[in-house]
Amino acid sequence: MENRKVWMNGKIICETEAKISVYDSALMYGDMVFEMTRSFNGKQFKLIEHIDRLFYGLKILRIPLHYSKKDMEDFCYETIEANKHLFNNDDEHRLMIDVSRGLLGIYHKIDGLHKGPNLIITDFPLRWTVVNMGHLFDKGINAVVTSQRAIPQSLLDPKIKNRSRIFYLMANIEASQFKGEDNWALLLDNDGYISEGTGDNFFIIKDNVVISPEGHDILRGISRDYVMNQLCPELGFEFIEKKISQYDVYTADEAFMTGTPFCMLPVTKLNGLDIGDGIVGPVYKKLLSQWSLNTGVNIEMQIKNWNKKEKANSNAPTPYNFNPKKK
Secondary structure (H helix, E strand, O other), rough: OOEEEEEEEOOOEEEHHHHOOOOOOOOOOOOOEEEEEEEEOOOOOOOOHHHHHHHHHHHHHHOOOOHHHHHHHHHHHHHHHHHHHHOOOOHHHEEEEEEEOOOOHHHOOOOOOOOOEEEEEEEEEHOOOOOOOOOOOHOOOEEEEEEEOHHHHHOOOOOOOOOOHHHHHHHEEEEOOOOOOOEEEEEEOOOOOOEOOOEEEEEEEEEEEEEEEEOOOOOOOOOHHHHHHHHHHHHEEEEEEOOHHHHHHHHHOEEEEEHHHHEEEEEEOOOEEEEOOOOOOOHHHHHHHHHHHHHOOOOHHHHHHHHOOOOOOOOOOOOOOOOOOOO
């Protein structure tokens, strides 16, 4: 069976051959900036915005990548072109762009190792990321507030999308101990207000107003921005950013999370208690429907159809669950 291809440091190579050194700064420090995208009907969604955010992170972390944004865009499409014949007709492309600083200086004398930053672009089916998520469009997520807090910008700015994310994993481990199913971690900031999930942004809806935590100590998600600046204006919903307490969530009418792979998922419980009526709400449904209309893809049905064909076959952690097959 033919292997997918990966763009790595200027070459298209087999996915199984894409490796970085054990002495890379990414392994030593989590010193890597990254982005992950998705397509709709095979067309990349917000790729330029993802690349812009990637380059902001490279600038702030002083990773000297000598490519332009246009170069990066071209490399992404080159990777897609090398792989598209291996995808099913109903697949979408999930790009992962990783940039590490490369070898630490004390290891530069080792022969045969790539010197300088590593740029790696992979392309795999989006359905892998959203496996077993289809039922959440009907049932909703139980958001579990964990003792693990979000990392504040005073320590490591979360607006830089980086691979120093063990605190996300610790939160997912804690959420996995909560009884029941469909438990996703929800992190607080240092002042005890809602921050974000482990790879997703959080919203509440109260009196038809869509509300997000302020953008200080969170990753300012591409999907979050799309809800704020595209969907809400299109549908005439007021949007505000403010500090959100757990009390605000308990007394909200609706809640949801956003993330690139699934776009929007409803949150119907907080720590096991119903949010509003404990069912998927009408404002969420209107927002998701508009997103589907704008992209020409029924987002909910696409993921549900994938889930009929493919089930999780591992207990290994995912970005959103420490133990996705727990019963």
